[in-house]
């Protein structure tokens with residue numbers, strides 16, 4: 001079904017799971033108008049994250065230090081590389097491992113940097129007992145987390161979704177977001193270099 005009747009948006013976000021809600025919240029914070037499309041109903045807002053445990057991967061946090069866990073971005077990157085097993089040239093932009101490696105670097109940087117303070121500023125809090133999910137192997141250069149990094153959010157998954165859902169609903173009330181629930185995107189049509197829906 002064409003979405004033209006809905007609105008002429010600056011950005012179309014497909015999926016109202018956590019990724020779509022965060023993207024929409026950030027876009028509307030910047031004053032852009034968003035058409036947020038999801039194949040499910042409004043009751044599914046938040047997607048999988050609503051049902052999740054809300055355990056967040058973060059590196060070298062106060063919660064870890066309080067438990068005596070020594071973590072660092074370097075150790076987290078080593079663990080990531082142990083799991084990813086990149087075996088092609090990660091410096092070759094045309095190579096298959098290039099963007100995976102760049103993503104790993106960027107995410108470890110985020111998880112050991114602004115991730116906690118950003119989410120803390122949005123009201124998220126974590127259980128002071130850091131869990132050890134995806135523990136993996138037993139050697140430091142093997143797969144999995146070599147130290148506990150699973151920060152369980154107060155309120156579990158719904159607690160993670162809440163500030164982003166609220167921001168998106170506020171933006172909707174302000175006229176910046178149009179919801180299109182029960183709409184499944186099956187193709188993107190391009191004209192003039194832009195996707196139209």
Ligand SMILES: Cc1cc2nc3c(=O)[nH]c(=O)nc-3n(C[C@H](O)[C@H](O)[C@H](O)COP(=O)(O)OP(=O)(O)OC[C@H]3O[C@@H](n4cnc5c(N)ncnc54)[C@H](O)[C@@H]3O)c2cc1C
Pocket residue numbers: 014015016017018019020037038039040044046047048049050051052053054055056057183184185186
């Ligand atoms: C029970 C459970 C526990 C979990 N616990 C944790 C945890 O503790 N820690 C952790 O880090 N992760 C956990 N996860 C994983 C985490 O919840 C997901 O990785 C994350 O929520 C994915 O978010 P997303 O927005 O990328 O995708 P989704 O939540 O899958 O959202 C995608 C949305 O896009 C919509 N969609 C898809 N295709 C189309 C289409 N063609 N047209 C329109 N709409 C479409 C879907 O309906 C859906 O609403 C858990 C997952 C589950 C199920």
